[in-house]
Amino acid sequence: MYIVPEAAIADILTRDDAFAAVEQVFAAMSAGDAYNFPVIREAIGHEDALYGFKGGFDGKGMALGLKAGGYWPHNLEKRGLINHQSTVFLFDPDTGKVAAMVGGNLLTALRTAAASSVSIKHLARKDARVMGMIGAGHQAKFQLRAALETHSFDKVIGWNYHPEMLPSLAEVAAQFDLPFERVELDGMTEADVVISMTSSFDPIFGTAHISPGTHVACMGTDTVGKQECDADLIVAATVFTDEVAQSITLGEAQHAVKAGRKAKEDIHEIGAVINGTHKGRTSDDEITLFDGTGVGLQDLAVAASIVEVAKAKGIGHEVDF
Ligand code: NAD
Numbered sequence: 001m002y003i004v005p006e007a008a009i010a011d012i013l014t015r016d017d018a019f020a021a022v023e024q025v026f027a028a029m030s031a032g033d034a035y036n037f038p039v040i041r042e043a044i045g046h047e048d049a050l051y052g053f054k055g056g057f058d059g060k061g062m063a064l065g066l067k068a069g070g071y072w073p074h075n076l077e078k079r080g081l082i083n084h085q086s087t088v089f090l091f092d093p094d095t096g097k098v099a100a101m102v103g104g105n106l107l108t109a110l111r112t113a114a115a116s117s118v119s120i121k122h123l124a125r126k127d128a129r130v131m132g133m134i135g136a137g138h139q140a141k142f143q144l145r146a147a148l149e150t151h152s153f154d155k156v157i158g159w160n161y162h163p164e165m166l167p168s169l170a171e172v173a174a175q176f177d178l179p180f181e182r183v184e185l186d187g188m189t190e191a192d193v194v195i196s197m198t199s200s201f202d203p204i205f206g207t208a209h210i211s212p213g214t215h216v217a218c219m220g221t222d223t224v225g226k227q228e229c230d231a232d233l234i235v236a237a238t239v240f241t242d243e244v245a246q247s248i249t250l251g252e253a254q255h256a257v258k259a260g261r262k263a264k265e266d267i268h269e270i271g272a273v274i275n276g277t278h279k280g281r282t283s284d285d286e287i288t289l290f291d292g293t294g295v296g297l298q299d300l301a302v303a304a305s306i307v308e309v310a311k312a313k314g315i316g317h318e319v320d321f
Contacts, residue, residue: 001321004310006103012309013110015146018302022114023121023274025058025301026242030271034058036243036295039250041070041223048073050223054296057093063300065090067104073199082138084108088303098321102303109139111298113146115242116195116217119290120150122273123240123281124193124215129154132183132191134205134228135198135220136160136169143195143219144169148176157183157191161198185209196220196228206230212285218252219292229289231256237289238281240270242298251293267291 004012028034034056041052055066069086076083086104091097120128131153133144144156156173158180160166166182173180181187188194188209198204198220206229210216216237220228234256241247244267248257256262270290272278281288310316 001098002100004102004316008315009103009106012306017305018110018114021301021305022298023118025297026271027274028060030269033060034297056297062093063304064093065300067299088299100307109142111302113142115292116219117146117150119217123288128192130191131156132188132194133158134196136165140197143197144172156180203227203230206233215288217290221252222294224250235261237287239267239289241291242295246293247291252291
């Protein structure tokens with residue numbers, strides 16, 4: 001078994017590699033070459049933690065395995081650790097023997113940021129100029145950095161429930177020589193692309209805050225009961241997702257679908273847009289919305305790419321297991 005510890009990931013995984021792995025696996029999912037297993041995610045009744053497993057099999061990339069981990073909301077405050085903790089395990093699809101164990105924390109941030117970036121590449125208007133952020137926690141910085149690397153923007157605006165966290169977004173914008181402006185939610189109408197990345201359980205924004213033609217990537221909702229935007233926005237937008245089954249059960253679309261306001265058939269796979277079997281955005285005033293729920297195959301694809309580079313660079317440890 002090959003072990004790549006968390007501390008080594010930053011020297012191995014580039015944003016470009018994460019983007020390529022995620023774009024490819026979304027396409028493979030849509031083509032029917034790769035599938036995710038049902039997700040298990042439980043409130044364990046300890047430390048308010050959500051813990052679970054996301055797994056799958058990519059028969060094209062030959063990646064089999066799972067990511068185990070979750071969200072411990074008090075980690076940062078109590079222990080100085082990030083709130084997400086996870087580890088990816090890869091198995092040999094030919095034998096079932098464990099093949100690799102890979103630190104999953106930075107991997108999760110980069111693969112999640114890659115997902116919204118893939119959606120921006122394929123769904124945002126080419127003339128999008130103002131990047132809007134809702135949320136300013138650990139993941140939000142990665143989201144913003146990847147978005148600014150994917151598309152050329154003139155300005156970043158941001159809102160957060162805890163406004164004292166917004167300077168972390170201003171720092172990222174400054175790294176790209178872009179101005180950053182703190183706005184109230186009403187000011188989000190200026191944005192051409194909006195990423196929401198919060199741990200909210202109640203709708204924060206909706207149709208009143210999003211202008212025609214905007215691309216919205218809702219990235220925070222990955223659990224039953226969570227919600228970032230109101231159902232009206234889901235109804236008004238053309239909705240795309242990584243995986244329809246997750247979108248309607250634990251993703252941003254879950255509430256509109258359960259209320260009977262959005263049909264499952266009206267939620268489209270981003271992989272179909274990548275493969276060219278769905279046309280994607282069709283007009284400059286259409287609101288497109290990517291419901292990024294986070295699938296196990298993203299983790300496996302990125303972990304497999306990490307193991308390949310780690311072995312080539314001699315980083316990590318081979319253990320007899
Ligand atoms: P974090 O704890 O670092 O940040 C939480 C963010 O949510 C902050 O911006 C905070 O101000 C905001 N927030 C907290 N309570 C809120 C409320 N009641 N209303 C509105 N905003 C509120 O967390 P993080 O690591 O940045 O993760 C954010 C969310 O993203 C989590 O819910 C996590 O489960 C989810 N996530 C999704 C994926 C995916 O693939 N879709 C991947 C990783 C994380």
